[in-house]
Amino acid sequence: MAVDSSPATRSRASASLATPRRFTIAILSSLGLLLAVLALAPLIGSVPVNLGAALAGRSPDAEILFQARLPRVLLALLAGGALAVAGVLFQALLRNPLATPYTLGVSSGASLGAVIAIVTGLRAAFHLPGVWVCAFAGAFLTLALVIGAGRSAGRISAFTLLLAGVSVNAICIAVVLFLQYFSSLAQSFAIVRWLMGGVEPISYPALAAIAVLVGIVVVYVFSQARNWNLLSVGETWGASRGVSVQRLMMGGYLSASLLTGAVTAITGPIGFVGLIVPHALRILLGPDHRVLLPCAFLAGAAFLAVCDTAARVILSPADVPVGVVTALLGGPFFILLLRRRGPGV
Amino acid sequence: MLTALLALCLAASAIAAEPPRRLVSTAPSITEILFALGLGDRVVGVSEYCRYPEAARRKPRIGSYLAPNPEVILAMRPDIVFVEEVNARALAMLPAVGFRKVELRHRSIEDVYKSIDIIANAAGVPAAGARLRRQLQEELGRIQARTRDLPKRRVLFLVGRNPGTLQGMIAAGSGTYIDELIRIAGGINAVGDAGPAYPNVSLETVLGRNPEVIIDRGDMAQESKQSAAHEASVRALWRSLSSLEAVKHGRIHPVSDDYWVVPGPRMVEAARALARFIHPEAGL
Numbered sequence: 055m056a057v058d059s060s061p062a063t064r065s066r067a068s069a070s071l072a073t074p075r076r077f078t079i080a081i082l083s084s085l086g087l088l089l090a091v092l093a094l095a096p097l098i099g100s101v102p103v104n105l106g107a108a109l110a111g112r113s114p115d116a117e118i119l120f121q122a123r124l125p126r127v128l129l130a131l132l133a134g135g136a137l138a139v140a141g142v143l144f145q146a147l148l149r150n151p152l153a154t155p156y157t158l159g160v161s162s163g164a165s166l167g168a169v170i171a172i173v174t175g176l177r178a179a180f181h182l183p184g185v186w187v188c189a190f191a192g193a194f195l196t197l198a199l200v201i202g203a204g205r206s207a208g209r210i211s212a213f214t215l216l217l218a219g220v221s222v223n224a225i226c227i228a229v230v231l232f233l234q235y236f237s238s239l240a241q242s243f244a245i246v247r248w249l250m251g252g253v254e255p256i257s258y259p260a261l262a263a264i265a266v267l268v269g270i271v272v273v274y275v276f277s278q279a280r281n282w283n284l285l286s287v288g289e290t291w292g293a294s295r296g297v298s299v300q301r302l303m304m305g306g307y308l309s310a311s312l313l314t315g316a317v318t319a320i321t322g323p324i325g326f327v328g329l330i331v332p333h334a335l336r337i338l339l340g341p342d343h344r345v346l347l348p349c350a351f352l353a354g355a356a357f358l359a360v361c362d363t364a365a366r367v368i369l370s371p372a373d374v375p376v377g378v379v380t381a382l383l384g385g386p387f388f389i390l391l392l393r394r395r396g397p398g399v
Numbered sequence: 400m401l402t403a404l405l406a407l408c409l410a411a412s413a414i415a416a417e418p419p420r421r422l423v424s425t426a427p428s429i430t431e432i433l434f435a436l437g438l439g440d441r442v443v444g445v446s447e448y449c450r451y452p453e454a455a456r457r458k459p460r461i462g463s464y465l466a467p468n469p470e471v472i473l474a475m476r477p478d479i480v481f482v483e484e485v486n487a488r489a490l491a492m493l494p495a496v497g498f499r500k501v502e503l504r505h506r507s508i509e510d511v512y513k514s515i516d517i518i519a520n521a522a523g524v525p526a527a528g529a530r531l532r533r534q535l536q537e538e539l540g541r542i543q544a545r546t547r548d549l550p551k552r553r554v555l556f557l558v559g560r561n562p563g564t565l566q567g568m569i570a571a572g573s574g575t576y577i578d579e580l581i582r583i584a585g586g587i588n589a590v591g592d593a594g595p596a597y598p599n600v601s602l603e604t605v606l607g608r609n610p611e612v613i614i615d616r617g618d619m620a621q622e623s624k625q626s627a628a629h630e631a632s633v634r635a636l637w638r639s640l641s642s643l644e645a646v647k648h649g650r651i652h653p654v655s656d657d658y659w660v661v662p663g664p665r666m667v668e669a670a671r672a673l674a675r676f677i678h679p680e681a682g683l
Binding site: 099100101113114117118121122123126171172175176177178183184185235236238239240243244247248252254255256366369370371372373374375 | 466567590593594599603604
């Protein structure tokens with residue numbers, strides 16, 4: 055998608071905007087999918103749970119359902135939604151269909167923070183697990199570094215952001231490998247497993263905090279959907295229609311990074327959600343960001359929760375790294391979708 | 400000319416007949432066997448991770464376990480280089496340049512016995528090897544005999560965990576050295592039916608399997624002794640799961656010693672510690 059404001063592009067852009075009816079259908083079906091997953095996923099797991107006993111508070115059913123399973127499903131929903139929205143944003147921002155939430159190094163920065171916490175054995179900071187705090191700090195520093203390096207004359211552009219992001223990404227990965235090289239065998243083990251990513255139950259207060267953060271950012275992002283549509287036609291086109299391109303890009307970049315950083319700090323990097331969900335939805339629903347963004351949140355949430363449920367049960371009692379499942383489940387599905395739609399998408 | 404050649408041959412055979420004097424170890428398990436065989440004085444190089452026994456810490460280093468440095472090893476002019484299967488590939492060139500390489504495998508208790516024989520024979524001390532092997536077999540047999548008729552308790556052994564949380568839990572699964580030790584010590588592995596050797600286990604699985612004993616080597620930053628405060632914090636972490644048998648009976652054991660991850664002569668110490676954790680009532 056190059057900068058292009060020819061009449062042909064413009065008419066295509068306006069033709070692909072969703073009608074109110076399609077908008078409603080898309081949102082309602084995504085929401086239905088999400089609710090179905092939310093209802094079913096907590097019932098499936100590596101050990102059977104007696105629902106009656108759990109609701110009556112009997113041990114261990116109650117602990118398994120409410121301490122171990124439900125928070126995990128909820129975190130998967132939040133993380134999947136956040137990553138899919140971040141994916142849509144990065145693809146729009148960088149005008150690159152291969153962009154993912156991890157392209158600009160936020161997750162590598164988070165990984166570096168987590169690795170430092172594992173190597174130093176930092177158990178807690180600010181009453182939170184040390185790994186989370188360090189990973190979030192790492193993501194934040196990466197963000198600052200990329201903006202610092204990618205800004206020229208007070209402006210950011212897709213091109214400089216991409217180059218700065220990819221460089222910072224490479225540097226973070228190099229330091230991670232360097233630290234791992236000097237770590238003990240047990241630490242090295244823990245590092246590799248963290249880098250595989252995974253959803254795990256967290257406390258309800260922590261869940262609530264993330265939900266609030268993700269909620270605020272996502273609502274802000276939704277409010278910008280019309281501007282992203284205008285920008286997708288071309289920077290000049292957008293600017294001539296009254297979009298402050300710089301503000302939109304900076305806002306989008308910060309939002310996407312915040313979503314990615316907050317999620318990655320807790321789950322580690324989970325691949326594929328931020329790539330496959332946005333593209334699948336573009337094929338199914340078209341490129342209108344007013345539909346795409348909210349549906350990406352709902353469908354991304356449902357997708358990761360389904361994948362994580364599979365990760366919990368297929369090799370039980372072992373947990374499969376969820377990134378393996380997202381790729382193995384999502385990959386073939388996406389190829390099927392591409393084949394059925396044929397060329398021209 | 401001919402006499403010179405003859406003299407050279409004689410000299411060479413005289414050298415060959417001498418027991419190897421300069422030994423290099425590239426893994427902690429090998430180093431421990433060498434010292435247990437009384438060959439500590441002949442060890443001229445060990446890996447970064449070789450910290451036991453104390454004397455091993457003062458030996459020159461040959462690089463890390465996964466990446467031994469061939470140049471450093473060659474400069475030591477070793478008679479034999481003992482390598483483990485994991486780092487054997489990095490040192491594949493040794494025989495080509497005229498150095499003797501002996502490859503070992505340390506995944507199970509049986510592997511340790513085999514290694515003792517191989518190392519003892521290569522170093523010319525077969526009697527010491529047979530003695531060490533018999534001694535270890537007897538002591539493990541004694542522990543096994545003491546726990547044989549006691550109830551088999553479900554044991555969860557964690558080798559990894561994110562510091563300060565019950566997340567990212569990695570357990571020792573079936574087919575591992577720790578799994579063998581658990582059986583000798585009169586327990587059964589709570590996740591012994593998992594596919595991977597070191598499976599990630601979720602909180603849900605831990606709650607569902609309900610282990611009666613938990614041994615947590617989880618967030619050890621250093622492989623050394625831990626503080627009492629650290630141990631207390633690990634126990635406090637588990638206390639939140641009050642439905643677990645291990646929590647109810649106070650059988651949560653934070654450990655840090657490296658013998659849990661180094662299969663070698665200290666497996667007796669490991670098995671005894673494990674038997675005490677699993678069956679405190681047996682008075683082992």
